[in-house]
Amino acid sequence: MASAASSVFTLSRDSFGKLTLTAEDGEVHYGVSPVRAFPIQAPDQGISMVLTNGKEVGWIDNLGALPAAIRELVQDELDGREFMPVIHHIVSVSSFATPCTWEVKTDRGDTAFTLKGEEDIRRIGDASLLVADNHGIQFLIRDMFTIDKHSRKILDRFL
Known part of the structure; x- marks a missing residue:
């Protein structure tokens, strides 16, 4: 199994745009x-490089420690697979009863979504929250204790 050191594996894209990992011993893993x-x-620590069958063929301890070219390939692939906007500010909610519409500012822009029920807000650890909209999109609030006062007041009504 490969580790995070850049000399242990290299990454590239094949002609189909899939990632190809070449291990230190020269073994090539496609896709x-x-x-x-x-x-x-x-999110930037502990990244496993896996084949389509789930077999791990590489490990990255810290994404930031990788050379820029490899880090960019990994980040691009993660960005293409993951969609979890981070809520920075809750502008408004249509009602404190569910279902209701939330207008929010996220790291991916302003949006509105429908919260079906209070059970769609889940705690992750001590301070993080996952908010699922009516389409199943997960929105992340990294730290409910450091979010602005207006947003915190709205959150308190739902928690």
Whole structure:
């Protein structure tokens, strides 16, 4: 199994745009995908490089420690597979009873979504929340204690 050191494996894209991992021993693995071990608590640490059958063929301890070219390939692949906007500010909610429409500012832009029920807000760890909309899209609030006062007041009504 490969580790995070750049001399242990290299990454490239094949003619179909899939990631190809070449191990230190020269073994080539086609169609590898990065999978985060801790996508919410430590998104840049512990990334497994796996084949389509789930077999791990490489490991990245810390994404930031990789050479820029490899880091960019891994990040591009993760960005293409994952969609979890981070809520920075809750602008408004249509009602404090569910279902209701939330207007929010996220790291991916402004949007509105429908919250079906209070059970669609889940705690992750001590401070993080996952909010699922009526289409199953997960929105992340990284730290409900450091979000602005207006947003915190709205959250308190639902928690």
